[in-house]
Amino acid sequence: MTACSTVRGRAGPGVRAVASVAVLMAVATGCRNDAAPAWGYPELGATLGSLSRTLEEGCTGTAPDDCAGDLDRLDALAERAFAEVLDHELLDDAYVEARNEVRRARELRLTAAAQARSLRDPHHLPLGRAVAAERLAYRHLLAALTRVRTAPPPGDGIQPV
Numbered sequence: 001m002t003a004c005s006t007v008r009g010r011a012g013p014g015v016r017a018v019a020s021v022a023v024l025m026a027v028a029t030g031c032r033n034d035a036a037p038a039w040g041y042p043e044l045g046a047t048l049g050s051l052s053r054t055l056e057e058g059c060t061g062t063a064p065d066d067c068a069g070d071l072d073r074l075d076a077l078a079e080r081a082f083a084e085v086l087d088h089e090l091l092d093d094a095y096v097e098a099r100n101e102v103r104r105a106r107e108l109r110l111t112a113a114a115q116a117r118s119l120r121d122p123h124h125l126p127l128g129r130a131v132a133a134e135r136l137a138y139r140h141l142l143a144a145l146t147r148v149r150t151a152p153p154p155g156d157g158i159q160p161v
Helices: 003-010 013-029 042-057 064-087 093-119 125-150
Strands: none
Touching: 042 064, 042 125, 064 093, 064 125, 093 125
16 A cells, blocks of 8 residues: 555545535635725726626627717716726826827717718718727726726825835
């Protein structure tokens, strides 16, 4: 009999099961400091999820002129996220710049949409470019919001003195 088979013989399936359950419980409960602030900002996380889904699902296979409703929904979600960022005092320069990029791209899209309507051309090339630019601006905004949401809050004790 080898040493491994002897150990296996002593630690039967019941002991291994109990040990496995104990390890799983320790992993599941963790060693959290329950007094530490929960900075996950769940409401902002839900808004980010909606923003991300709407961005991915919107404007697929349609003419640029048809994307206006999807982009307007993104704008409403971005405004909700902005309100939550303000509530938690999470503003930073990158987020503000991303919001400004979205605003500029939206203005370009609205101008291009007006031109497309006057030309009665739903596939107007400048409108397609403006829609793509606005979608890219929303991706940048989403990245900035994700970074702001996952950063530790100010005064958490980890900032340099």
